[in-house]
Amino acid sequence: MIMTKSYDIVVVGGGPGGYVAALHAAELGKKTALIEADFLGGTCLNRGCIPSKTYLKHSEIIEQIEKAKDWGIETGSLTLSFSKMKKRKDDVIQRLRGGIGFLLKQGKIDVYNGYGSVLPGGVVKVKTADGDETVKAAKVIVATGSTPAVPPIAGLDSVQFDTSDTIFDIPDIPKSVVIIGGGVIGVEFATIFASLKAQVTVVEAADRIIPTEDAEASKFLTKMLKKKGIKIHTGAKVQKVQETDGVKTVVCVDAKGKELSLEADTLLVSTGRRPNLSAVAELNLEQNGPFIKVNEKMETSLPNVYAVGDVIGGWQLAHAASAEGVVAANNAAGETDQIDYKVMPRCIYTLPEIASVGLSEDEAKKQGIEVRVEKFDFAGSGKALSAGEPEGFTKIIYEAKYGEIIGVVMAGSHVTEMISEASAFMYLEGTVEEAAKMIHPHPTISETFFEAAVNAVNKMREGSKKNSLVG
Numbered sequence: 001m002i003m004t005k006s007y008d009i010v011v012v013g014g015g016p017g018g019y020v021a022a023l024h025a026a027e028l029g030k031k032t033a034l035i036e037a038d039f040l041g042g043t044c045l046n047r048g049c050i051p052s053k054t055y056l057k058h059s060e061i062i063e064q065i066e067k068a069k070d071w072g073i074e075t076g077s078l079t080l081s082f083s084k085m086k087k088r089k090d091d092v093i094q095r096l097r098g099g100i101g102f103l104l105k106q107g108k109i110d111v112y113n114g115y116g117s118v119l120p121g122g123v124v125k126v127k128t129a130d131g132d133e134t135v136k137a138a139k140v141i142v143a144t145g146s147t148p149a150v151p152p153i154a155g156l157d158s159v160q161f162d163t164s165d166t167i168f169d170i171p172d173i174p175k176s177v178v179i180i181g182g183g184v185i186g187v188e189f190a191t192i193f194a195s196l197k198a199q200v201t202v203v204e205a206a207d208r209i210i211p212t213e214d215a216e217a218s219k220f221l222t223k224m225l226k227k228k229g230i231k232i233h234t235g236a237k238v239q240k241v242q243e244t245d246g247v248k249t250v251v252c253v254d255a256k257g258k259e260l261s262l263e264a265d266t267l268l269v270s271t272g273r274r275p276n277l278s279a280v281a282e283l284n285l286e287q288n289g290p291f292i293k294v295n296e297k298m299e300t301s302l303p304n305v306y307a308v309g310d311v312i313g314g315w316q317l318a319h320a321a322s323a324e325g326v327v328a329a330n331n332a333a334g335e336t337d338q339i340d341y342k343v344m345p346r347c348i349y350t351l352p353e354i355a356s357v358g359l360s361e362d363e364a365k366k367q368g369i370e371v372r373v374e375k376f377d378f379a380g381s382g383k384a385l386s387a388g389e390p391e392g393f394t395k396i397i398y399e400a401k402y403g404e405i406i407g408v409v410m411a412g413s414h415v416t417e418m419i420s421e422a423s424a425f426m427y428l429e430g431t432v433e434e435a436a437k438m439i440h441p442h443p444t445i446s447e448t449f450f451e452a453a454v455n456a457v458n459k460m461r462e463g464s465k466k467n468s469l470v471g
């Protein structure tokens with residue numbers, strides 16, 4: 001008779017939500033199992049964050065080589081080997097996958113390679129290549145992530161199209177790409193393919209690309225992407241798609257009501273993601289829209305069942321999933337923990353990049369906070385100019401009375417690396433005065449944060465002088 005194995009905590013899904021939860025549970029001394037149907041690392045490592053950043057590094061180098069010509073650094077003519085680029089992408093993924101496997105082994109976590117279904121009463125069925133297995137779980141953490149959501153566009157059924165799940169492994173560099181969706185993922189792919197010399201067109205239904213981000217950052221990115229030759233249609237509603245002899249045609253109506261017919265050899269649909277819920281189909285969990293509903297302890301509506309990451313909606317970012325995974329593991333292990341979303345850095349990996357944290361000016365005003373905004377342009381940064389990257393800005397949104405920093409938006413090169421300083425200030429409830437006092441290394445682009453803070457402090461001083469004169 002096969003003995004059913006019992007665990008303190010069983011995690012379903014091995015992405016950044018699930019594997020971080022499993023590692024943390026094991027660190028807390030809990031007997032832990034992780035069930036993953038596909039590859040360790042989830043969407044982020046295999047079909048998301050990491051392959052896209054690997055390709056974007058190629059894009060950055062191509063742009064640098066081209067820019068260098070004007071600086072007197074000449075190379076021969078540029079040739080691109082997509083197969084080598086893909087191999088490098090695969091090598092990076094393999095290496096990181098191996099790293100996660102090693103950590104799980106070190107944590108003595110049992111990894112089941114199979115499809116998990118959570119049944120009532122703490123039973124998890126695992127469908128593996130060698131047959132079905134059943135494990136018992138005192139607590140379950142659901143971290144099954146999400147899948148590209150494909151909208152019901154007329155004609156799409158009879159057209160060969162890609163999503164972010166398939167686009168990384170297309171055989172050749174496309175000559176032309178139409179991307180439906182100008183959100184965070186769509187603009188990343190637009191950047192990648194434009195640098196590979198494909199003609200890129202982005203179709204976005206909202207009135208601007210990256211509609212969830214700061215309006216000024218969106219305007220900046222639109223300008224920068226157009227400079228690369230990317231065509232952007234906003235306020236454009238897709239009517240239908242069709243394919244003839246490998247040529248895909250996207251018919252849409254633009255903001256002015258004009259019908260557009262956009263042709264390309266590659267069609268990428270990048271219109272959001274839907275949660276993977278089949279693992280919990282038998283549980284009847286309460287939902288928050290299409291997602292699993294959780295409280296701040298990551299508890300679902302069913303005792304002993306937690307959920308984290310893309311499957312609960314919200315931020316749908318890898319670092320959010322991991323933070324939620326730690327909270328779920330703490331609570332499942334008998335400690336008390338709550339998620340704190342106050343400081344959630346958001347990065348858009350285009351060339352140049354966008355990064356932000358905290359509240360926008362509009363959001364702060366809606367919450368009744370009296371705010372001021374201070375912006376410093378990269379054109380005033382010695383490092384940005386010497387690097388030939390003078391486009392961009394750092395914007396600090398701060399509370400008017402005490403100067404507490406409540407939001408930061410950065411646009412320009414390397415800002416995804418720089419947003420953590422702003423995040424740290426916000427985490428520690430720092431003020432513009434403190435940021436203006438902290439010595440920053442020179443020359444660095446991070447000085448733009450310091451300069452914006454100095455200007456903010458000067459304005460606060462002028463304001464209080466004027467007020468005291470009035471008084």
Ligand SMILES: Cc1cc2nc3c(=O)[nH]c(=O)nc-3n(C[C@H](O)[C@H](O)[C@H](O)COP(=O)(O)OP(=O)(O)OC[C@H]3O[C@@H](n4cnc5c(N)ncnc54)[C@H](O)[C@@H]3O)c2cc1C
Binds near residue numbers: 035040045145146317
């Ligand atoms: C192109 C792209 C680029 C991205 N770039 C970034 C970025 O730069 N930064 C960032 O923060 N985020 C990025 N994201 C988002 C990020 O990938 C996700 O937010 C993150 O992966 C969510 O983690 P997760 O653990 O919740 O789910 P996932 O990473 O989706 O992992 C879930 C795992 O569960 C497994 N699974 C599902 N059902 C079952 C089951 N029943 N049994 C067993 N296993 C199951 C799946 O196979 C998968 O491996 C990007 C996404 C895409 C698509």
